Amino acid sequence: MAQPVRDYTGAIKDTFTSFWHGLSITASYLLRRPVTVQYPDRTPLPLPDMLPPRYRGFLEVDLSICTGCQVCERTCPINCIQITLEKDPTNPKLRAITQFDIDEAKCMFCGLCVEPCPTGAIQHSREFEGSMKDIRNLTIRWADPLKPTPVFKVDKSAEYYPRAPLGSLVRAKFDAKAWDAKGPQYLPPAPPAPKPAPAPAAKPAAPAAAAPTESK
Amino acid sequence: MAPPSQGAKLKARSLVLVTLIVAPAIPIALLGAILFLTGVTKPGVLDAFVREVLGHDPATWGGTYLVYAGALAILALILLTFGAVISGMTVWYEMRLSSRMQSRVGYNRVGWGGAFQWIADAVKLLLKEDLIPAEADQLLFRAAPYFVLAGFTLTFVALPFGESLIAADVNVGIFYLTAVTALVVVGIIIAGWASNSKWALFGGIRSAAQVISYEIPAGIAVMVPIMMAGTLSMQGIIRQQGAWPWEWFFFRNPAAAAAFVIFFISQLAEGNRTPFDLPEAESELVAGYLSEYSGFRFAIYFLVEFGNLWVMSAISATLFFGGWQVPFVGPQDYVDAWGAGGFPALGWWGLQALSMLVFVVKTLIVMQVVIWVRWTLPRIRVDQMMNLCWKYMVPAAFTMFVFTALWQILVDRVPALETATGFGLFGAFLVTLVVFSRQTLKNISLVRGDRIDLTNW
Numbered sequence: 001m002a003q004p005v006r007d008y009t010g011a012i013k014d015t016f017t018s019f020w021h022g023l024s025i026t027a028s029y030l031l032r033r034p035v036t037v038q039y040p041d042r043t044p045l046p047l048p049d050m051l052p053p054r055y056r057g058f059l060e061v062d063l064s065i066c067t068g069c070q071v072c073e074r075t076c077p078i079n080c081i082q083i084t085l086e087k088d089p090t091n092p093k094l095r096a097i098t099q100f101d102i103d104e105a106k107c108m109f110c111g112l113c114v115e116p117c118p119t120g121a122i123q124h125s126r127e128f129e130g131s132m133k134d135i136r137n138l139t140i141r142w143a144d145p146l147k148p149t150p151v152f153k154v155d156k157s158a159e160y161y162p163r164a165p166l167g168s169l170v171r172a173k174f175d176a177k178a179w180d181a182k183g184p185q186y187l188p189p190a191p192p193a194p195k196p197a198p199a200p201a202a203k204p205a206a207p208a209a210a211a212p213t214e215s216k
Numbered sequence: 217m218a219p220p221s222q223g224a225k226l227k228a229r230s231l232v233l234v235t236l237i238v239a240p241a242i243p244i245a246l247l248g249a250i251l252f253l254t255g256v257t258k259p260g261v262l263d264a265f266v267r268e269v270l271g272h273d274p275a276t277w278g279g280t281y282l283v284y285a286g287a288l289a290i291l292a293l294i295l296l297t298f299g300a301v302i303s304g305m306t307v308w309y310e311m312r313l314s315s316r317m318q319s320r321v322g323y324n325r326v327g328w329g330g331a332f333q334w335i336a337d338a339v340k341l342l343l344k345e346d347l348i349p350a351e352a353d354q355l356l357f358r359a360a361p362y363f364v365l366a367g368f369t370l371t372f373v374a375l376p377f378g379e380s381l382i383a384a385d386v387n388v389g390i391f392y393l394t395a396v397t398a399l400v401v402v403g404i405i406i407a408g409w410a411s412n413s414k415w416a417l418f419g420g421i422r423s424a425a426q427v428i429s430y431e432i433p434a435g436i437a438v439m440v441p442i443m444m445a446g447t448l449s450m451q452g453i454i455r456q457q458g459a460w461p462w463e464w465f466f467f468r469n470p471a472a473a474a475a476f477v478i479f480f481i482s483q484l485a486e487g488n489r490t491p492f493d494l495p496e497a498e499s500e501l502v503a504g505y506l507s508e509y510s511g512f513r514f515a516i517y518f519l520v521e522f523g524n525l526w527v528m529s530a531i532s533a534t535l536f537f538g539g540w541q542v543p544f545v546g547p548q549d550y551v552d553a554w555g556a557g558g559f560p561a562l563g564w565w566g567l568q569a570l571s572m573l574v575f576v577v578k579t580l581i582v583m584q585v586v587i588w589v590r591w592t593l594p595r596i597r598v599d600q601m602m603n604l605c606w607k608y609m610v611p612a613a614f615t616m617f618v619f620t621a622l623w624q625i626l627v628d629r630v631p632a633l634e635t636a637t638g639f640g641l642f643g644a645f646l647v648t649l650v651v652f653s654r655q656t657l658k659n660i661s662l663v664r665g666d667r668i669d670l671t672n673w
Contacts, residue, residue: 012608022592024652026317028659033669036321042672 040129048126048167056109056124059102060170061142062163066121068097068151072113080106081113088150096148104130105138118154125167130174134183140173235328243305246298247377251572253291254381255560262287264558291383295372303523304334306583310522313584314591321672329673341518344511349412352508356410361509361516363403368520370396371527376450378540378572379550389450390438393531394431397486400520401427404495404505407517411508419504423495426601427486433609434482440475440620441465441535454539455547459574461645462638466536469623469634471616473641476536478613480585483528485601488521489586491593492601529582530575537578540571 037043043050051057059081073081084099113122132138143149152161256262262283263274274280308323308331315322323330348357374389376382386392401424408420442448444465445456457464465472485492496504506517533539545567555561596604627634660666 008607019589019593020652020655023588024655025659026588026592027652028656029317029319030313031656031668031670032319032660032666033672034316034319034321036319036672038321038324038672041324 051126051128055126056111057127057167058104058125058130058140058170058174059107059113059122060125060127060166061100061102061122062169063097063100063121063142063149065119065152065161065163066097066100066149067118067154068095069118071116071118072122075112075116077110077112078106078108080104080108085151086148088148091150094150096150097143098145098148100142101139102142103139105135119152119161120163121152121161123163123166125170127167127170127174131179132177132183133180136183136185137177137181139184140170232328235331239305239327239331242301243298246294246301247572247576249294250291250298250377251381251565251569253287253294254377254383255565255568257287257291257383258380259284261559268558295383296369299369299372299523299526300519302526303519303521304338306522306525306587307337307518308334310587310590313587317588317591324673338515341515342512344514346511346513347508349508351412353410353412356406357508358513360403360407360410361513363406364400364520365403365516367396367399367401367403368523368527370399374450375527375530376454376534376539376575378568378575379451381540381568381572382451385449385451387452388448390442390453390531390535391448393450393527394435394438397524397527398427398431400524401486407509408505411505413508415502415507416505419495419501419507422501422598423488423505426488426492426494429602429605430482430485430492430609433478433605433613434486436610436613436617437475437479437482438535439617440469440472443617443620443624444469444472450534450539454534454541457538457541459538459541459543459545461538462635462642463541464536464538464638467638467641467645469620469637470641471619471623472536474612475616475620476532478609478616479535480532481604481609483532484586484589485605487524487528489525490590491596493595494598494601525583525586526579529579529586532582533575533578537582539578540575542567542570542574545570 037050039047068083068085070083070085073079073083080103082099082101082103083097085095086098088094088096109124111124114124117123130138256265263280266272266274266277266280266283270277270279270283272279311333312322312329323333326332326336348354371393373383374386374392376385404423404427405420408416408418408423411417441453445453447453447456453465461467466476467473484490488495495501496506501507506514509517550564550567553561553564553567555564657668660668
């Protein structure tokens with residue numbers, strides 16, 4: 001079929017106009033600022049200010065206002081929080097927190113533990129930079145077993161429980177360790193080659209692990 | 217994030233400093249070596265070297281040929297290195313430019329602004345396993361990259377860099393260039409066939425169809441400056457043009473401007489550049505004829521593809537944009553600057569360096585446009601590609617050819633016509649540039665909140 005002359009010349013015109021518009025559009029983008037944020041080298045604002053307002057970062061616990069109610073531990077759908085309370089030896093009427101471990105590697109940042117906390121002791125911080133070579137370093141121990149923290153007595157009339165600036169505690173925990181520090185050995189070590197001897201030793205560990213599940 | 221410490225700041229500053237020194241130093245050192253070697257590897261200078269430094273009579277001493285061969289071997293090595301380095305740096309430049317056009321940042325890791333990324337890429341490619349498919353034609357598969365590399369390297373023989381800076385001013389220069397660049401397509405067809413893969417074969421055959429088709433309009437478009445200059449020699453074509461824009465062939469003849477457009481598009485097609493990168497269309501053909509290649513062999517194809525940018529830009533600058541002509545410096549000035557001795561005087565080297573600078577800048581500007589076009593236009597279909605060639609470019613090229621033949625007769629009678637056209641077309645070009653920049657600025661202002669902002673590199 002013969003091609004009309006107008007089609008032929010129109011195609012030439014289209015070629016030049018598309019070159020013209022296309023080149024001017026790409027040139028105009030060449031002169032604009034790229035949207036890329038060059039994290040972590042250069043950020044236009046301090047990093048916490050660039051996160052969305054309701055950003056959920058690493059969980060942070062301020063033990064000084066923790067009531068030891070363990071509601072966060074029970075709420076956690078994946079059991080990444082482990083709390084142990086003992087009688088305070090100096091004041092037998094009070095209990096003291098000897099263990100408050102959060103496995104930040106396991107945490108799925110659902111925020112369910114934050115909701116029921118009566119004093120706001122456990123909260124999501126706005127920190128997210130916590131690369132560790134050993135995953136065990138991501139289990140953050142908020143309580144010191146040698147120096148148990150007495151639980152916080154809730155003052156019913158108080159409307160507000162002062163806590164440390166959000167994020168400062170968890171940042172300090174991460175900064176205390178080099179990223180490639182060797183991880184602690186308190187988690188069950190990798191199963192050793194089967195030996196007849198450790199079989200009875202493993203027995204008592206199993207009910208202990210099952211205990212929190214039963215208490216639900 | 218902790219604020220950067222004093223040591224980190226110092227490290228960042230020294231990185232910027234090292235990059236700013238080393239990154240330009242590599243091509244400048246190579247260009248300097250080319251300047252020296254092409255200036256020196258002339259029979260007169262080499263004879264003077266044999267006579268005055270070695271103390272022999274060049275006409276009778278047998279070692280003269282060794283001196284010739286040694287000088288040429290070093291020159292060839294330097295030219296090949298220049299081709300490799302310039303193609304690597306083109307990759308870096310293209311990636312930076314294209315990412316900017318796409319609102320990205322691009323290479324920014326190796327060196328400041330990623331300026332050494334091309335070295336890292338090349339080293340990585342060299343360390344890759346050299347894989348040859350079991351079903352491939354072993355001999356041809358190995359041979360194909362040599363054809364491609366030879367087709368690329370041989371162009372540097374007749375590619376000018378400055379007034380006297382050319383490896384060999386062949387009197388059939390542009391014809392020679394057209395011939396050796398066609399060698400690349402032989403390598404590509406061999407690669408496509410030897411890979412024994414349908415993708416590679418499709419890619420190779422597409423490439424053959426494309427390159428052979430587009431050589432016709434390219435060859436005829438090249439005839440326009442040849443007819444205007446009356447010579448095929450690259451240096452001769454440049455000598456027929458002047459230093460000022462209105463003395464360039466591009467502006468002296470309306471048909472030459474059109475011929476440049478045809479030549480430019482054909483070169484894009486011959487270099488397998490977008491929008492004509494059908495042989496490597498990854499959505500259909502994986503990587504075309506490159507699919508089965510890896511390691512060093514792949515690196516050679518990559519090198520040639522990007523090195524061809526320099527070659528095609530240099531040819532364009534030679535044929536249409538006045539090459540190395542420096543304003544206010546006539547042919548007699550070069551002769552005068554040489555001095556009386558067998559070796560050129562320092563002023564001559566200065567003039568040569570100036571002409572080289574002019575040529576390199578012109579080449580880089582054309583290269584910029586090639587890169588710019590690549591990141592603007594989408595890939596066209598095979599039938600559109602063939603339509604464009606046979607229905608538009610070939611007739612247009614023949615028209616320009618005939619027009620120039622008549623134009624030259626006319627200019628012979630009325631020489632003022634060429635000067636008037638030069639000024640007129642150059643003025644029209646400047647107006648077009650202004651209108652284009654206004655259009656570009658309008659594009660920016662059309663988006664609310666956008667403005668010219670050259671930060672965030």
